[in-house]
Amino acid sequence: MIAPGPEFLVLTGFLGSGKTTLLRDFLTRPEAADTAIIVNEVGEIGLDGALLREVGGDVAMTTLANGCICCQMGSDLTTTVEALLGTERPGDIPLARIVLETSGLSKPGPILRQLASLAQHRMRVSVLATYDPTRPPEIRDFEEAAAQWAGAHRIVVTKGDMVSPKRFAAASGEIGEINPLAEIVAEASREPAVSAAFAPPRPGPVTMPVPIAGKTRPHERLTSLLLRQEDVVAYDDLAAWLDNLAGFLGERLLRIKGLVRVRESEEPILVQSVGTLFSQPRLYRGGMPGDGGFLVVIARDAEAGEIGRVEPSLPFSLSRAPGRGGRSLRAEAV
Ligand SMILES: Nc1nc2c(ncn2[C@@H]2O[C@H](COP(=O)(O)OP(=O)(O)OP(=O)(O)O)[C@@H](O)[C@H]2O)c(=O)[nH]1
Structure with missing residues (x-):
């Protein structure tokens, strides 16, 4: 057997x-x-x-x-x-x-x-x-x-x-x-x-999920942006920006996560929200990934440009795709 x-x-x-x-x-x-x-x-x-x-x-x-x-x-x-x-x-x-x-x-x-x-x-x-x-x-x-x-x-x-x-x-x-x-x-x-x-699954056949009727385009209303950190930020500025972003997007904000370099610490800060609910930011002990600090923002019915206008202006670059955009704030879909 x-x-x-x-x-x-x-x-x-x-x-x-x-x-x-x-x-x-x-x-x-x-x-x-x-x-x-x-x-x-x-x-x-x-x-x-x-x-x-x-x-x-x-x-x-x-x-x-x-x-x-x-x-x-x-x-x-x-x-x-x-x-x-x-x-x-x-x-x-x-x-x-x-x-x-x-x-x-x-x-x-x-x-x-x-x-x-x-x-x-x-x-x-x-x-x-x-x-x-x-x-x-x-x-x-x-x-x-x-x-x-x-x-x-x-x-x-x-x-x-x-x-x-x-x-x-x-x-x-x-x-x-x-x-x-x-x-x-x-x-x-x-x-x-x-x-x-x-726990081990109960025996039984694996079934395909029931298809959900509706839109055919995947992730139609969702925008997923990668903001790459270009310079270190003051923690208070980061906190103010996150606050303002959450206030501006409200229910449209689905998820934020990332690691951000802040002036006050050698180790990056782990930032996470689900909807507008933020977890207590904490120091991340696993080291900074090779590409440096970043934030991923996932939102519904939101444009990259709107997110780029949130104050205070932070040294993050947003780019939608290589070669497009050209503004200081570019949006990159992830
Ligand atoms: N208090 C509390 N917070 C939790 C719990 N589970 C998850 N969280 C917090 O909720 C947030 C999201 O949790 P994750 O485990 O990263 O969720 P995920 O489903 O892996 O997220 P994605 O990969 O982005 O889809 C984080 O800030 C967690 O710390 C829990 O049981 N209790």
């Missing part, structure tokens, strides 16, 4: 819903020892991979940074998985699982289709999605979010420490309306939530 291959977990969930945090927590556990991680970063400069490396120890980690893998016809994903499976392992201990952390805008359906071409490896593929109870249920109006939850076998309610028990409990009902087939993990305490999220 051919031995089954590793478990393959597609970790999906809307922008900022807690995928990286959940995976980081799992990686600190002994049962994560024989895990390999693939991170799909939409931006050129990956932060999720860096945050996972901070805690990941010897775990094999690969970053796929050529854009959203669900939008690619022929992707690097299958090649990467083949390479992982073909790599000699210390002590010949086989990989127990591969976790693919997708970008917050990936849809699982096309990813599962790509993985289907690896059937000979007999991997047990399943989709694990995160559900952020701090965001309103209207997030499901985004076709990406709807596709993620619709395609999930297991959905984990995250951020149990950030909402009331009532709100936390209501999330399960909302999930049930979107995907009545998914197993729901709703544990407000972190430890049991992480255990249940990464």
